Amino acid sequence: MTLDTVDKAKDDSKDGAWLQDGPVGAHTFGQPYAELGLKDDEYQRIVTILDRRPTSSELAMYSVMWSEHCSYKSSKVHLRQFGEKAPASDAMLVGIGENAGVVDVGQGYAVTFKVESHNHPSYVEPYQGAATGIGGIVRDILAMGARPVAVMDPLRFGAADHPDTRRVLPGVVAGIGGYGNCLGLPNIGGEVVFDPCYQGNPLVNALCVGVMKHEDIHLAKASGTGNLVILYGARTGGDGIGGVSVLASETFDADGPAKRPAVQVGDPFQEKLLIECTLEVFAEDLVTGIQDLGGAGLSCATSELASAGSGGMRVDLDKVPLRDATLAPEEILMSESQERMCAIVEPAKVERFLEICAKWDVIATVIGEVTDGDRLEIFWHDEQIVDVPPRTVAHEGPVYERPFARPDWQDALQADGAESLPRPANAEELRATLLRVVGSPNLADKSWITDQYDRYVLGNTVLAQPEDAGMVRVDEDTNLGVAVSTDGNGRFCKLDPYAGAQLALAEAYRNVATTGARPLAVTDCLNFGSPEDPGVMWQFAEATKGLADACQVLGTPVTGGNVSFYNQTGEVAIHPTPVVGVLGVIDDVTRRTPIGFREEGQIILLLGD
């Protein structure tokens, strides 16, 4: 194995007069950046930032961190509106940019919530894809300092009778249940929608809600020179490395590395231990900064912690506990092994931190420290393999102003109104229509799914399926509570993405309001096709504008969310599907309003027109 170290990269760059040679070609330094998904100009930019050829580990880090998934490079310019147009809100304690937004719900409590997608993994391996989707969002919430208290799962599948739906749906539902039930988080709502446009691109979105006291809020930043970086949780394996094995294979001899699985397997038991252990170290005030490991694994956690903090960071990568001893450093940096967290801890508190981890049977290892420089430096058996300014990896990636254009079929689609549909002409036809509506999988009772989810655990579930919104009690003495609903309608959005996104928000807002809770904040998961398609980009631009405008009017800021692009098969994209989650607060959960008539003689009023 030949190590690609920083010194070597420097030497290489000296003898090549590449800076004068104009654009760097794919083979200038023989680096497989195209295979890693980097464009020519992106690679050029890395070379400019470092003023030398990147090492293979640096290249790996930049390539994953600058991917669409991690950098939001196509969506960033549009997402900015959520901040710019955000209504003044006293409730917002932490906004967009952190792992999840945090909202003040009174009585000293803060609530954090966020919805995320795990669409592509769930298509490849439905059970594990959906399970690790729950695992990932729960760690995001945990990383804010909160105890996770509930989950929800907005889902979209292809036609109900399509053979692939039969493969995907049971796996997804079992995975969400298998992981969420085992974590002991009540599932308090979600959606199930069938539409042929999601065949080949099912949407598996997962939402988690967490509760903490104001003083418990934690942020993902590494500060305080000399503080230690502790990696804890599962051992690192070769999971989810994907394209990076291209790099790794370069560093192996002819036999090549074992095939690295793109699929990650979740271990909810390990995550449950991670939750209890993390809450205990929070309670003893042992943590300065914390970050969960999700997409892009250690690359993301180390660069984000260092970037957001003051000072630099030094990491000894060979200290990372491995499940597979053959992993190369690039692979360790990229591994998406689940159920891991990274904490920044003062030296005096390390011993106690490790004790608590041991109590919960959680492996914890000091892998580095916060330095007084401004570089992220990573070593492999004392050889330096990464030396980068962390901001350039984590927060200053490329930003694209992708071209967008209203699709030429949009007018025809909008002109094709419901008036032209055949109407039932007699009682018989009306009956048939009604039966079809009632029997449609989209309207049918969902308990065949929701009965596979535990809605009772933790003993604070006030409303769950089949209510309009889920509601949980936050304080047993005062009966303070929160309500959450998620909604989205891809068909409306396809017709008019601007209005469609607003309708999704309005629906979730109403669902929360009708329970008696006061809507406070919004999270969203924006599921779209390829951003490289100007038509899709137009849908995205319209939907984000619609949502930002509506949030301004309703006074509910967007506190966080997630973008999922490339939900398409060949040239055909899914319907634009922004899923909107609204969180509300209710001062006394005993005064909630459930759906349905409770007593005889109640009066029915219709509001609106």
Add this chain to the structure above:
Amino acid sequence: MARVVVDVMLKPEILDPQGQAVQRALPRLGFAGISDVRQGKRFELEVEGPVDDAALARIREAAETFLANTVIEDFTVRVEDQ
């Protein structure tokens, strides 16, 4: 009647939380010296008629498409002498 056994194991590179939990428990119960445990599934199929190459090929296909999830699992098929 013949018995065909299909063993399905997680691929070596895939995390096996069950096997790990068992391995961690063994020393606590006083069983030392086990360096790794993997847990998989064993299917015993009772086959009507002769288990010839054609029948085995069919069972292999059933294992590949149904009994194992080849995204994360490997399998072996063998006839068991009874």
Add this chain to the structure above:
Amino acid sequence: MARVVVDVMLKPEILDPQGQAVQRALPRLGFAGISDVRQGKRFELEVEGPVDDAALARIREAAETFLANTVIEDFTVRVEDQ
């Protein structure tokens, strides 16, 4: 390093809903001629040191007290040639 395999199957008189579900699904998927399916567990233990009679006896004890629940399950232990 040697591998010892412990197979654990539900006792014949105990209902095996997983095996039954597999058996019912097979004909639907076009695999006929399987009259019964039982689904059990397979443990692969990597043993440090020699697998002599003493080691095997220990593993048998671990299977009996831990890997199998003998109220409802039977088990077999064997050394696998690698």
Add this chain to the structure above:
Amino acid sequence: MTTRIGVVTFPGSLDDRDAQRAVRLAGAEPVALWHGDKDLRGVDGVVLPGGFSYGDYLRCGAIARFSPVMEALIAEAKAGLPVLGICNGFQILCESHLLPGALTRNDHLHFICRDQKLRIENADTAWTGDFAQGQEIVVPLKNGEGGYVADERTLDMLEAEGRVIARYLDVNPNGSRRDIAGITNEAGNVVGLMPHPEHAVEPLTGPTTDGLGFFTSVLKKLVDA
């Protein structure tokens, strides 16, 4: 003196705080017990709560059964300490052989969460004394491996000795033999129950408050004793 009921937390226990709440609402003092301690801290009774101890890996309850706390508990249970195992707790009691039989995968192979109707078949145990024989109650049920199995001889023995303490009504949700939802040991101090009474203790969060009866029963029994 208040009655102290221990609730054991194993790694992966989920309903431990709920069980503590139920104990408190019933008027006793909940005492948190840790799986790694050999000490039961002098409690008057113990609840083994629901959850996925050790992820339910290997078999539900199989790994938890070997926890240090179980050593102490098995000895004291045999000496008469009231013990209630709920769901995962029931599985642990069977794995420990404090109760006969075993719990297996639901016959329909899915996890199921539903409000379940039960009939109390034995109102003489430490945990059912506050119910009337034949009383029908509704409490949540949620499990993936809740099918009670035992050989015919054991089942006949349980029936003959009145050791089936609760039976599923209307729907058998998991394929349990003879609709068995819960059983007791011979002495009536150790009870295992698949459904979750601790989730039916408040009108706000449960379908009923029928579950409280299990926790008040043991309280009364201990106070009377």
